[in-house]
Amino acid sequence: xxxxxxxxxxxxxxxxxxxxxxxxxxxxxxxxxxxxxxxxxxxxxxxxxxxxxxxxxxxxxxxxxxxxxxxxxxxxxxxxxxxxxxxxxxxxxxxxxxxxxxxxxxxxxxxxxxxxxxxxxxxxxxxxxxxxxxxxxxxxxxxxxxxxxxxxxxxxxxxxxxxxxxxxxxxxxxxxxxxxxxxxxxxxxxxxxxxxxxxxxxxxxxxxxxxxxxxxxxxxxxxxxxxxxxxxxxxxxxxxxxxxxxxxxxxxxxxxxxxxxxxxxxxxxxxxxxxxxxxxxxxxxxxxxxxxxxxxxxxxxxxxxxxxxxxxxx
Amino acid sequence: xxxxxxxxxxxxxxxxxxxxxxxxxxxxxxxxxxxxxxxxxxxxxxxxxxxxxxxxxxxxxxxxxxxxxxxxxxxxxxxxxxxxxxxxxxxxxxxxxxxxxxxxxxxxxxxxxxxxxxxxxxxxxxxxxxxxxxxxxxxxxxxxxxxxxxxxxxxxxxxxxxxxxxxxxxxxxxxxxxxxxxxxxxxxxxxxxxxxxxxxxxxxxxxxxxxxxxxx
Numbered sequence: 001x002x003x004x005x006x007x008x009x010x011x012x013x014x015x016x017x018x019x020x021x022x023x024x025x026x027x028x029x030x031x032x033x034x035x036x037x038x039x040x041x042x043x044x045x046x047x048x049x050x051x052x053x054x055x056x057x058x059x060x061x062x063x064x065x066x067x068x069x070x071x072x073x074x075x076x077x078x079x080x081x082x083x084x085x086x087x088x089x090x091x092x093x094x095x096x097x098x099x100x101x102x103x104x105x106x107x108x109x110x111x112x113x114x115x116x117x118x119x120x121x122x123x124x125x126x127x128x129x130x131x132x133x134x135x136x137x138x139x140x141x142x143x144x145x146x147x148x149x150x151x152x153x154x155x156x157x158x159x160x161x162x163x164x165x166x167x168x169x170x171x172x173x174x175x176x177x178x179x180x181x182x183x184x185x186x187x188x189x190x191x192x193x194x195x196x197x198x199x200x201x202x203x204x205x206x207x208x209x210x211x212x213x214x215x216x217x218x219x220x221x222x223x224x225x226x227x228x229x230x231x232x233x234x235x236x237x238x239x240x241x242x243x244x245x246x247x248x249x250x251x252x253x254x255x256x257x258x259x260x261x262x263x264x265x266x267x268x269x270x271x272x273x274x275x276x277x278x279x280x281x282x283x284x285x286x287x288x289x290x291x292x293x294x295x296x297x298x299x300x301x302x303x304x305x306x307x308x309x310x311x312x313x314x
Numbered sequence: 315x316x317x318x319x320x321x322x323x324x325x326x327x328x329x330x331x332x333x334x335x336x337x338x339x340x341x342x343x344x345x346x347x348x349x350x351x352x353x354x355x356x357x358x359x360x361x362x363x364x365x366x367x368x369x370x371x372x373x374x375x376x377x378x379x380x381x382x383x384x385x386x387x388x389x390x391x392x393x394x395x396x397x398x399x400x401x402x403x404x405x406x407x408x409x410x411x412x413x414x415x416x417x418x419x420x421x422x423x424x425x426x427x428x429x430x431x432x433x434x435x436x437x438x439x440x441x442x443x444x445x446x447x448x449x450x451x452x453x454x455x456x457x458x459x460x461x462x463x464x465x466x467x468x469x470x471x472x473x474x475x476x477x478x479x480x481x482x483x484x485x486x487x488x489x490x491x492x493x494x495x496x497x498x499x500x501x502x503x504x505x506x507x508x509x510x511x512x513x514x515x516x517x518x519x520x521x522x523x524x525x526x527x528x529x530x
Contacts, residue, residue: 029391029392030391030392031391139530142530143530146530147529147530150458151458152455152456152457152458153390153394153397153398153455153456153524153528154320154323154324154326154327154390154456155458156394156528157323157390157391157394158320158323160391161391229393230391230393231530
């Protein structure tokens with residue numbers, strides 16, 4: 001169990017941070033109590049991890065071969081990257097940190113599944129783009145339905161709240177399905193866990209992060225989404241959830257934050273307003289390159305440190 | 315199906331209906347008080363009706379505060395909440411104008427000369443018609459029963475007519491041989507009466523904007 005701690009920590013921080021992308025708007029606008037959101041989020045993450053997390057786990061564990069030591073090194077390297085970059089205030093994606101750490105291990109083993117890696121990188125780029133495209137489609141579709149319904153202020157308010165709860169739950173399911181691979185895939189690669197055990201432990205650790213540490217992040221991140229307006233916030237959550245779910249089916253863990261940024265951009269295109277600052281877009285590009293690089297360096301450094309031997313002087 | 319989950323929203327909706335009903339009553343008593351004043355001048359009956367108008371105006375304030383209190387106990391999303399509160403604040407200025415007109419007449423013992431009384435009556439009639447339409451529009455907004463945009467146009471044309479009448483009455487007052495002090499007093503009364511339709515128009519526009527804002 002101790003050897004899994006790196007992965008569990010990673011899952012915990014993932015849950016604490018990424019739950020904001022699915023329930024942040026509902027909680028920060030007081031449409032939903034934090035505890036209701038946290039319980040719904042943790043439950044659906046676990047369900048998503050158990051029912052649909054297998055594909056991502058198989059992709060990541062297939063990027064290289066691991067020994068159990070290397071699996072531990074990869075998970076700790078990814079966890080350290082996420083912690084360091086968060087402390088430095090730099091953009092970070094857990095998915096990219098994990099792949100970077102696996103890349104580091106792959107370089108050491110001189111064995112890397114290039115085709116698998118290509119697929120992962122293409123999906124990274126496709127995440128914000130997918131978020132944007134889906135947001136545009138979902139916005140148009142839902143707007144047509146909502147405008148036809150001719151609801152009064154109370155009815156539309158109730159609909160917005162129920163929809164945000166439903167979209168948030170679906171988002172949590174997609175988060176679990178997609179991101180559980182980040183937490184425990186390396187241990188499956190090293191033969192330390194079965195796929196279903198990895199999904200269970202991963203799902204539980206993400207859920208623990210949501211239950212114990214996501215409140216503040218939900219309130220701060222959610223407020224940024226709510227500033228859009230309830231309908232746009234719903235579109236963003238839904239577009240993000242669909243994007244992440246699609247990549248869960250493809251089997252590539254992606255960043256939910258980047259999907260959100262893409263979706264917000266999509267809403268901005270429809271409404272003809274600039275919703276995203278150029279700095280945010282630059283930060284995505286930075287995250288694509290810097291996060292895997294830092295994680296690889298950490299993995300290489302940790303591997304080097306674990307292979308140091310004490311040679312007594314004579 | 316989920317009605318039990320949204321009890322507070324239903325209560326707010328009921329309170330808003332109660333508020334609008336009370337606004338109607340305030341208007342009804344204001345109209346009676348003004349009619350009584352035009353027909354018989356100030357007196358016991360008129361004082362009683364002024365008191366009644368004030369009573370309904372105060373009750374409207376109480377209901378509004380009840381709505382505000384309920385809204386802040388986490389009913390509705392913040393955007394809807396602020397829209398409704400701002401709208402109620404704006405509507406609430408209408409009975410305040412009713413009261414100001416009556417208190418002006420009562421406090422200053424104003425006398426409207428006979429030659430201008432029909433014009434005052436007409437201004438009052440059109441202004442109150444504006445209020446009727448606004449109440450109808452607000453109800454339509456909350457219940458989605460009628461075309462809000464069409465009502466905005468009707469209220470706007472009524473308000474323009476009131477403005478025109480206001481100018482006409484003021485001109486007639488200043489063309490007359492009344493005492494200059496009396497002229498200024500009557501001008502103030504006309505302006506205050508004109509505020510009723512102006513405020514109704516402001517409310518009508520806010521309803522329209524809130525309605526447009528909700529379209530996606």
